[in-house]
Amino acid sequence: xxxxxxxxxxxxxxxxxxxxxxxxxxxxxxxxxxxxxxxxxxxxxxxxxxxxxxxxxxxxxxxxxxxxxxxxxxxxxxxxxxxxxxxxxxxxxxxxxxxxxxxxxxxxxxxxxxxxxxxxxxxxxxxxxxxxxxxxxxxxxxxxxxxxxxxxxxxxxxxxxxxxxxxxxxxxxxxxxxxxxxxxxxxxxxxxxxxxxxxxxxxxxxxxxxxxxxxxxxxxxxxxxxxxxxxxxxxxxxxxxxxxxxxxxxxxxxxxxxxxxxxxxxxxxxxxxxxxxxxxxxxxxxxxxxxxxxxxxxxxxxxxxxxxxxxxxxx
Amino acid sequence: xxxxxxxxxxxxxxxxxxxxxxxxxxxxxxxxxxxxxxxxxxxxxxxxxxxxxxxxxxxxxxxxxxxxxxxxxxxxxxxxxxxxxxxxxxxxxxxxxxxxxxxxxxxxxxxxxxxxxxxxxxxxxxxxxxxxxxxxxxxxxxxxxxxxxxxxxxxxxxxxxxxxxxxxxxxxxxxxxxxxxxxxxxxxxxxxxxx
Numbered sequence: 001x002x003x004x005x006x007x008x009x010x011x012x013x014x015x016x017x018x019x020x021x022x023x024x025x026x027x028x029x030x031x032x033x034x035x036x037x038x039x040x041x042x043x044x045x046x047x048x049x050x051x052x053x054x055x056x057x058x059x060x061x062x063x064x065x066x067x068x069x070x071x072x073x074x075x076x077x078x079x080x081x082x083x084x085x086x087x088x089x090x091x092x093x094x095x096x097x098x099x100x101x102x103x104x105x106x107x108x109x110x111x112x113x114x115x116x117x118x119x120x121x122x123x124x125x126x127x128x129x130x131x132x133x134x135x136x137x138x139x140x141x142x143x144x145x146x147x148x149x150x151x152x153x154x155x156x157x158x159x160x161x162x163x164x165x166x167x168x169x170x171x172x173x174x175x176x177x178x179x180x181x182x183x184x185x186x187x188x189x190x191x192x193x194x195x196x197x198x199x200x201x202x203x204x205x206x207x208x209x210x211x212x213x214x215x216x217x218x219x220x221x222x223x224x225x226x227x228x229x230x231x232x233x234x235x236x237x238x239x240x241x242x243x244x245x246x247x248x249x250x251x252x253x254x255x256x257x258x259x260x261x262x263x264x265x266x267x268x269x270x271x272x273x274x275x276x277x278x279x280x281x282x283x284x285x286x287x288x289x290x291x292x293x294x295x296x297x298x299x300x301x302x303x304x305x306x307x308x309x310x311x312x313x314x315x
Numbered sequence: 316x317x318x319x320x321x322x323x324x325x326x327x328x329x330x331x332x333x334x335x336x337x338x339x340x341x342x343x344x345x346x347x348x349x350x351x352x353x354x355x356x357x358x359x360x361x362x363x364x365x366x367x368x369x370x371x372x373x374x375x376x377x378x379x380x381x382x383x384x385x386x387x388x389x390x391x392x393x394x395x396x397x398x399x400x401x402x403x404x405x406x407x408x409x410x411x412x413x414x415x416x417x418x419x420x421x422x423x424x425x426x427x428x429x430x431x432x433x434x435x436x437x438x439x440x441x442x443x444x445x446x447x448x449x450x451x452x453x454x455x456x457x458x459x460x461x462x463x464x465x466x467x468x469x470x471x472x473x474x475x476x477x478x479x480x481x482x483x484x485x486x487x488x489x490x491x492x493x494x495x496x497x498x499x500x501x502x503x504x505x506x507x508x509x510x
Contacts, residue, residue: 230432234461234462238472239472244503261499262503263428
């Protein structure tokens with residue numbers, strides 16, 4: 001397949017870097033200001049070197065991406081809330097041109113799911129978005145295999161930063177502020193970690209899961225969301241006395257979405273440590289399935305994008 | 316009558332229940348009795364329950380549904396510590412009450428929640444008694460941590476006994492109390508892992 005990649009952050013760059021290994025060609029790579037476009041395949045290494053070196057990705061206007069011949073638009077621009085722009089319009093253009101769209105950007109799938117599906121229905125192209133939920137972990141494809149109707153709930157940890165902070169607080173008996181500073185030094189938490197610690201990032205992922213289970217109907221505003229900022233070290237100590245710990249847990253069902261700090265058994269499957277993610281998929285006929293792994297990171301998330309590409313039918 | 320007595324069903328404890336609780340922990344039981352249709356019979360049947368540490372939850376007195384033997388079936392839901400329940404059944408029989416069936420129909424559940432916030436200023440004992448009232452729960456124990464003194468943010472772990480199947484409603488009530496008192500409520504994650 002010929003890939004046109006929008007967004008040259010960690011994920012976009014990794015998709016470009018790994019596409020060849022998966023047998024695909026990169027015909028365009030764009031960040032918000034410039035693009036490298038070549039119908040015969042761009043010089044990926046050169047483009048990545050320029051991007052990492054602080055230069056422009058290429059000499060084309062990002063607009064030129066849509067003019068070139070591509071099969072799959074990879075939407076890997078930063079997640080935006082509300083109208084989910086410009087990601088939504090990017091996907092809209094691809095579908096209107098009867099191309100496939102694969103998203104790593106959570107915004108359009110969480111905030112405008114029904115519109116996305118309506119565009120897909122009118123297009124020869126398909127929409128896939130495994131990379132929006134749980135990075136490298138195959139979650140949506142598992143739900144697809146089980147069929148969404150047979151899945152009753154999805155629960156788990158889908159934010160590595162919050163999980164890292166809670167793990168460190170429990171292990172070291174330190175308070176939130178202290179561990180957050182440490183996480184920022186390690187590069188685990190961003191300079192502005194708000195969306196990670198207030199539950200928004202996890203909520204977007206569980207909203208996407210609820211949309212898949214219920215075939216739409218949810219946006220971020222429908223989720224009940226609480227963060228971990230108000231959890232002191234002493235709360236984790238008390239939980240530990242009882243063989244439990246606290247994790248930022250999300251739950252998605254057809255009835256709704258909830259994210260908040262919850263008590264879970266200390267040695268239970270959901271109490272993953274560090275930046276690891278886990279989901280428990282509760283099924284009607286097959287009990288609970290657990291998948292755990294790296295929920296973020298460039299190459300990890302890129303593998304989810306590329307396995308989506310592999311599942312697309314030829315146009 | 317003797318034939319009836321032999322019908323007594325004993326329901327064994329649920330398997331796989333982790334630590335068997337010997338202290339604390341009440342369970343809910345259902346007892347089916349057959350009473351003679353005479354004034355004072357019902358009261359006479361209930362006294363041995365209360366006198367042996369049972370807590371009456373509900374009484375279903377089927378006056379309109381007389382048994383072939385001319386007795387009135389009565390279904391009594393009660394809570395008691397598991398080790399007292401046999402005493403209650405024995406006391407009923409000693410009192411001449413015809414016990415048709417006695418068993419644990421459902422088990423009391425336990426849930427723990429962690430509360431975080433200004434627990435002292437928001438009147439902890441009021442918080443606990445409102446949890447008992449509004450969540451229809453019994454506080455089994457309480458563990459407090461106030462590393463920076465009671466004027467600062469404190470945490471409490473509260474272990475509650477609730478009726479089976481009532482966990483969602485109880486947690487909902489605690490959540491709404493928490494938001495009224497501006498306390499963070501860390502609830503257990505129910506479902507999924509439960510057998």
